[in-house]
Amino acid sequence: MKKILVVDDEENIRNLITLYLQKSGFEVIQAADGEEALALFEKEKPHLIVLDLMLPYIDGITIAKRIRNYSNVPILMLTARAEENDRIKGLELGADDYVVKPFSPREVVARVKSLLRRSYPDEQIIKVKDIKIYPKEMRVTKNGKEIAFTVKEFKLLMLLSAHPGKVFSREQIMDAIYTDYDEVVFDRTIDAYIKNIRKKLGDNPKNPEYIESVYGAGYRFKGDKNK
Amino acid sequence: MKKILVVDDEENIRNLITLYLQKSGFEVIQAADGEEALALFEKEKPHLIVLDLMLPYIDGITIAKRIRNYSNVPILMLTARAEENDRIKGLELGADDYVVKPFSPREVVARVKSLLRRSYPDEQIIKVKDIKIYPKEMRVTKNGKEIAFTVKEFKLLMLLSAHPGKVFSREQIMDAIYTDYDEVVFDRTIDAYIKNIRKKLGDNPKNPEYIESVYGAGYRFKGDKNK
DNA sequence: TTCAAATATCACATTTCTATCACATTTTTT
């Protein structure tokens, strides 16, 4: 089942939301402030975050931005007044939503469900150009035609395609692909995987349609976050 | 690159962790006991501390608390058993994390990276005049049109543009661009990079729009810090 | 165990970048 991180400094509100979410079958973890939230997020990797924007020490918007630096997890923001919307809009409000106080726990649960549905469609299919990636089924199609990928190739493709535009170093890629801590792999192995993936996608390194090489830095899935 | 202080009285463990961290591109300094750690911390100002809690003379928790008196540097604690967690919780575990022994060096490296990511969030997009710099994507656009930069050029442009108005000496620039320490580079190499960057940005040294030369001092990105 | 698929490495070709030089030009100093 989906795991949800609830961040609110008021214990009563936190518990209330937690209770209702649990009743709906979610696994819930809690954080009382921003630092704790960031720590728990990294450790537990929840599927969604319910985030109060009024927090002590570090405010909620800042937390949201920091998380956005390395994750696209959907965030449901709890905001005190409508005026805050301007600041919320400063965020890339793609995968997010917000609820204005005072709210009923039921409303929060409803929004959570809606957000989850939106963010994790039965399979969170990644579509780029003419290829589609089906995470749950570990399948990739190009123009509707299936292409067979191995586990490692698939993970690598997932990583890059989920963050178009972002440059990943070989080391970052290794960290993401190899779950085992002690596994030490030669740098260039990544290149070999890239080669295989490109071959399967029919991509040409000289003029890539999907995966670009960034000399001296790593690889990057083609695409622009700033458009 | 990030500097990490490793504190452990056992030389073998210290060296093992150091080795793995260095392999991941970190600069590492070592301390064998608490006194040394505190001294080195003040002197070297590391970005993160890997701290064994079992230390001779002064124990690790005490060290951590002392450091917390005047710094929020993230600390990764190495703890012997789970029971110690109670004492760790006595600390404000905000920006910190811990690993329970026995641990693999890889796990330590992974935690270090995670902590650093949390503690030093990615730089924001830099916008100056008609150019935008995207650190994560290693991309530069001018009027929305992408311009290809090499790693060195990119780093140099990042450095200058992040501090408009500030003059950087060639030496300062070299320190920022070259991670490897024994790399000694000829002064004038910087000039050559400046030349390349200017060319790509369409900048004219005689009447620069972006990078000014400061005779006898270095280079400066045009602009004012106070606005 | 055996075998095939997946994974990891290697070696060599190719591409791209780096660092430097030499000479021109500009700025400062004398």
Added chain:
DNA sequence: AAAAAATGTGATAGAAATGTGATATTTGAA
């Protein structure tokens, strides 16, 4: 104004990074 010092810049050798087919090694299923 001449000399000295600093900067601008095109060219380039060599270093470094990447592309890739072939090969070794591991894994997992039968």
